[in-house]
Amino acid sequence: MGLLDLFRSHRQRGTAAIAKERLQILVAHDRATRNQPSYLPQLQQEILQVIRKYVDVDMNAVSVNYEQDDTREVLELNIVLPEATTAKGG
Amino acid sequence: MGKTTTSAALAMGLAQRGHRTAVIDFDVGLRNLDLIMGCERRVVYDFVNVINGEANINQALIRDKRCDTLYVLPASQTRDKDALTKDGVGRVLEELAKTFDYIVCDSPAGIEHGAYMAMYYADDAVVVTNPEVSSVRDSDRMLGILSSKSRRAERNEAPIREYLLLTRYAPERVAKGEMLSVNDVREILSLDLLGVIPESKAVLNASNSGVPVILDTESDAGQAYNDAVGRYLGEDLPHRFLEIKKKGFFSRLMGG
Numbered sequence: 001m002g003l004l005d006l007f008r009s010h011r012q013r014g015t016a017a018i019a020k021e022r023l024q025i026l027v028a029h030d031r032a033t034r035n036q037p038s039y040l041p042q043l044q045q046e047i048l049q050v051i052r053k054y055v056d057v058d059m060n061a062v063s064v065n066y067e068q069d070d071t072r073e074v075l076e077l078n079i080v081l082p083e084a085t086t087a088k089g090g
Numbered sequence: 091m092g093k094t095t096t097s098a099a100l101a102m103g104l105a106q107r108g109h110r111t112a113v114i115d116f117d118v119g120l121r122n123l124d125l126i127m128g129c130e131r132r133v134v135y136d137f138v139n140v141i142n143g144e145a146n147i148n149q150a151l152i153r154d155k156r157c158d159t160l161y162v163l164p165a166s167q168t169r170d171k172d173a174l175t176k177d178g179v180g181r182v183l184e185e186l187a188k189t190f191d192y193i194v195c196d197s198p199a200g201i202e203h204g205a206y207m208a209m210y211y212a213d214d215a216v217v218v219t220n221p222e223v224s225s226v227r228d229s230d231r232m233l234g235i236l237s238s239k240s241r242r243a244e245r246n247e248a249p250i251r252e253y254l255l256l257t258r259y260a261p262e263r264v265a266k267g268e269m270l271s272v273n274d275v276r277e278i279l280s281l282d283l284l285g286v287i288p289e290s291k292a293v294l295n296a297s298n299s300g301v302p303v304i305l306d307t308e309s310d311a312g313q314a315y316n317d318a319v320g321r322y323l324g325e326d327l328p329h330r331f332l333e334i335k336k337k338g339f340f341s342r343l344m345g346g
Contacts, residue, residue, distance in 0.1 A: 014266060014267015014268050015267070015268055016264065016267050016268055016269050016270050016271065016274065017267060019223050019270055019274075020270055020274045020277075020278065022223065023223055023226055023227060023270075023278050024278055026227055027226075027227065027230045027278055027279075030227070030230060030231065030234070031230070031234070034234045034238075
């Protein structure tokens, strides 16, 4: 470290640390979605359409997760219904 | 990210060690390998001509003037990328495999058809990345494709062997915390490290003059590529050029 670095050393941590952190999160997310069956987005759309026939939910209210380990596959469907559920068309 | 520079350097390195090597440009429409190899004025027939049966493979292969075990198969400049059919590429590679020890496939950027064709039949893959977030992320996506979309994956054979080659590495910037380090990238991608190529003027000089940078044996980048070829062939070589070059007393004092 040079003399001048002594005066610079109180800088914030470098941007490389931020890059690493962002990449680790992103790569973990990419990898988790990589092994999912390709029908998932369409499945999510169609489920949403069915639900919308009865309840007014928006796109973000439905999440479809797919998990896989050695012995089993889990398809998890999570639908957040609005608080005052108003049925459509009686 | 240096894919063509790397393909040219690795192919030349393999050929210099006496292996019969062919290097193929898969970047149809944006061919550049011939330029980097310095044989752009000797292109008569190209990869697509061979696939379409308009020329045979021996008419299209360009023998390197510096190394007689090295041949270049240029891409077409005019066709569109769909001209590379899976069957056609397979036939050409099979034909080449009869007489060549190594076939280096220079992949275009992105994850479209050309890149898919370049990796589909591969046994080994060198993922070239630089220490930049978008490049590292793209590399991870490419790894996903290698492991799921290759012929080896489709046939449930042993997976493609994957190696990491990090280019444009600047140890000074890593020391300042401005650039992802080798270990950061390795950790994120969890890959075996084939080599680290330092950011170097030699790379631009080499491409300017159409000489694969590995032939610039005085340069840091040339030596780093040569080490990478050695490691690929099983030599146990320490990684070089990862540390900041020693500076004189005055520049150290000034921290410059």
